[in-house]
Amino acid sequence: MARPRRPILTRARIVESALAIVDAEGLDALSTRRLAHELAVKAPSLYNHFSTKEEILDAVGDSIIAEVDLSMFNGHRLGPEEWPEALRRWARAYRAALAAHPNIVPFLARGPGRRPAALKLADQVYGALVDAGWPRSHATRIGATMRYLVAGSAVGSFALGFVDDPGVYAENYPHLGDAHRLREHHEQVDEGAFELGLSALLDGLIALYPTVRAGSGA
Amino acid sequence: MARPRRPILTRARIVESALAIVDAEGLDALSTRRLAHELAVKAPSLYNHFSTKEEILDAVGDSIIAEVDLSMFNGHRLGPEEWPEALRRWARAYRAALAAHPNIVPFLARGPGRRPAALKLADQVYGALVDAGWPRSHATRIGATMRYLVAGSAVGSFALGFVDDPGVYAENYPHLGDAHRLREHHEQVDEGAFELGLSALLDGLIALYPTVRAGSGA
DNA sequence: GTCTATATAGCGATAGAC
DNA sequence: GTCTATCGCTATATAGAC
Numbered sequence: 001m002a003r004p005r006r007p008i009l010t011r012a013r014i015v016e017s018a019l020a021i022v023d024a025e026g027l028d029a030l031s032t033r034r035l036a037h038e039l040a041v042k043a044p045s046l047y048n049h050f051s052t053k054e055e056i057l058d059a060v061g062d063s064i065i066a067e068v069d070l071s072m073f074n075g076h077r078l079g080p081e082e083w084p085e086a087l088r089r090w091a092r093a094y095r096a097a098l099a100a101h102p103n104i105v106p107f108l109a110r111g112p113g114r115r116p117a118a119l120k121l122a123d124q125v126y127g128a129l130v131d132a133g134w135p136r137s138h139a140t141r142i143g144a145t146m147r148y149l150v151a152g153s154a155v156g157s158f159a160l161g162f163v164d165d166p167g168v169y170a171e172n173y174p175h176l177g178d179a180h181r182l183r184e185h186h187e188q189v190d191e192g193a194f195e196l197g198l199s200a201l202l203d204g205l206i207a208l209y210p211t212v213r214a215g216s217g218a
Numbered sequence: 219m220a221r222p223r224r225p226i227l228t229r230a231r232i233v234e235s236a237l238a239i240v241d242a243e244g245l246d247a248l249s250t251r252r253l254a255h256e257l258a259v260k261a262p263s264l265y266n267h268f269s270t271k272e273e274i275l276d277a278v279g280d281s282i283i284a285e286v287d288l289s290m291f292n293g294h295r296l297g298p299e300e301w302p303e304a305l306r307r308w309a310r311a312y313r314a315a316l317a318a319h320p321n322i323v324p325f326l327a328r329g330p331g332r333r334p335a336a337l338k339l340a341d342q343v344y345g346a347l348v349d350a351g352w353p354r355s356h357a358t359r360i361g362a363t364m365r366y367l368v369a370g371s372a373v374g375s376f377a378l379g380f381v382d383d384p385g386v387y388a389e390n391y392p393h394l395g396d397a398h399r400l401r402e403h404h405e406q407v408d409e410g411a412f413e414l415g416l417s418a419l420l421d422g423l424i425a426l427y428p429t430v431r432a433g434s435g436a
Numbered sequence: 437g438t439c440t441a442t443a444t445a446g447c448g449a450t451a452g453a454c
Numbered sequence: 455g456t457c458t459a460t461c462g463c464t465a466t467a468t469a470g471a472c
Binding site: 249250251261262265270271 | 446447448449450451
């Protein structure tokens, strides 16, 4: 085939295709051969656009984080009445972005590293919390614990973790009699659990807010 | 060598060694050859004790969950004043068990499946919450959202996710000036974030409790 | 910038000897 | 119950032709 007049591959096409494979078949299914096949080229061609497979995975991960809406932190400094709703909207957007691609969440959970979209997200959340009056040490921990809830809810479905087989539970687990039915409504179950946790967490933080501000001399 | 007078391998030894490899080098590093080498045998011998590699991994995962203390749910029915502290103690034990083996958390996050220790854990937590007066739908969601927080905090360190290189952040991320120092105290940072989130979450649930009980006619 | 060919290495699992 | 030998397959990455 030799050199085509216009490049067949672009970084964007490679990233898009890699994400589709990871979504459909998991992280382990992403190989250079498999990816190249999907793009109708041969594996070595990928190395004209990325140096290593790890670099491809970084780009895939950052492309997901880049989709998370951060507009609730822009425009103006959040007041004492505003940060809880901003945090709620951000957490929902964050979870939606991750839950759409659960197979890559373990990779993303390793942290932002040097990926620009992930760093921008961390920067905006931390800055907004500090601006809203939280002490820096609390802002760090609030950002982290929100990430825990989001990542935990996206890394694996609670409801889908149970087997669709009543016999497994009936014998030895007296309270799990209906666990096999969780699968039917797994999306509602998982989203409902996330929303309950999010609301409770925010309520707890709202209760803490005046105490912490008084204590830190604000 | 032929048949030894006493078995060299046992399921317990295989599981222990497999866990050590996963802890030290990650899930991908666990191969039958690598595992056999660690046990000073050859790979095919493992198949006298487990049918597949997946079966070994299931046993490894369940051995971790089996270590989680559940004694706070035993002995007596938890009263309206007792469930929050029981939940707190359970969450800490759960997190400690998972955070000691972060590389296997993505595997565990897929759910209990048919693994007995994981099913026992789910059964006990759900049963305790229902006994304490929570409606069943809330008990499911509370158990799930606690698992989200625990799994999210264990699947990857927040603090270790940042690079130890001030130059990465100084340029483009105005609020992350000290992010490179998170690594120094990563354990305190991560545990502090978990404790803050746990307390806030429990405070929120405590506030919700009387409302829900009144509403459901209890 | 894509190709063919290949280097180098590893994988899970099975058959059959002892 | 462990061994040797092996099947069939996969992987990331590089060299050099066009």
